[in-house]
Amino acid sequence: GQQVMQIPQYQHVQEGEDFTTYCNSSTTLSNIQWYKQRPGGHPVFLIQLVKSGEVKKQKRLTFQFGEAKKNSSLHITATQTTDVGTYFCAGRGSTLGRLYFGRGTQLTVWP
Amino acid sequence: NAGVTQTPKFQVLKTGQSMTLQCAQDMNHNSMYWYRQDPGMGLRLIYYSASEGTTDKGEVPNGYNVSRLNKREFSLRLESAAPSQTSVYFCASRDRVDTGELFFGEGSRLTVL
Numbered sequence: 001g002q003q004v005m006q007i008p009q010y011q012h013v014q015e016g017e018d019f020t021t022y023c024n025s026s027t028t029l030s031n032i033q034w035y036k037q038r039p040g041g042h043p044v045f046l047i048q049l050v051k052s053g054e055v056k057k058q059k060r061l062t063f064q065f066g067e068a069k070k071n072s073s074l075h076i077t078a079t080q081t082t083d084v085g086t087y088f089c090a091g092r093g094s095t096l097g098r099l100y101f102g103r104g105t106q107l108t109v110w111p
Numbered sequence: 112n113a114g115v116t117q118t119p120k121f122q123v124l125k126t127g128q129s130m131t132l133q134c135a136q137d138m139n140h141n142s143m144y145w146y147r148q149d150p151g152m153g154l155r156l157i158y159y160s161a162s163e164g165t166t167d168k169g170e171v172p173n174g175y176n177v178s179r180l181n182k183r184e185f186s187l188r189l190e191s192a193a194p195s196q197t198s199v200y201f202c203a204s205r206d207r208v209d210t211g212e213l214f215f216g217e218g219s220r221l222t223v224l
Contacts (some may be wrong), residue, residue, distance in 0.1 A: 042215075042216065042218050044215070045212040047197075048212070090213075096161065097142065097144075097167055097208045098159070098169060099156065103151060
């Protein structure tokens with residue numbers, strides 16, 4: 001079946017350092033979404049990318065969707081302690097209702 | 112505005128017992144989903160309902176049944192709970208089945224002894 005692979009599983013950074021998490025799919029994705037889950041919380045939607053090569057920014061967060069629509073990345077510039085949590089990508093392939101989540105990258109930020 | 116409401120928040124079962132997780136959304140969304148989350152495994156889709164009156168299997172449907180009771184409510188039933196079903200269960204909804212933000216409930220933590 002379709003899988004969305006996400007790396008790294010864990011990332012520890014000093015406050016002010018940058019952070020990047022990557023997602024790769026074995027098949028072409030129709031769209032990809034990113035979610036953030038704080039410890040003990042539920043996933044919260046950050047963004048959706050649809051177009052090949054698309055780049056979107058939200059303040060310090062930059063999201064990219066690869067040209068082949070098989071990979072995506074989330075980059076955080078100058079991390080803050082409020083960025084702590086687990087970041088998930090979620091990709092949709094050809095089956096309309098199936099949104100496949102990566103295993104997530106758990107970000108820890110040291111002050 | 113409550114969004115997506117799940118009950119119960121916590122439950123402990125013995126192996127072989129049955130239970131139903133309830134989910135309701137007040138956003139008039141067409142599509143609803145049940146995911147389970149295990150440490151290091153991300154979220155895995157159990158079942159989803161693209162619209163009222165339809166349900167489809169996800170990645171890990173074995174051992175579960177669902178009912179789309181009406182447009183607001185989507186329940187998940189464990190007929191004979193097993194320790195492997197110990198997990199955190201999330202219900203989610205969105206307006207369209209193929210795109211758009213998923214709104215999640217706060218989760219239901221289930222332990223099967």
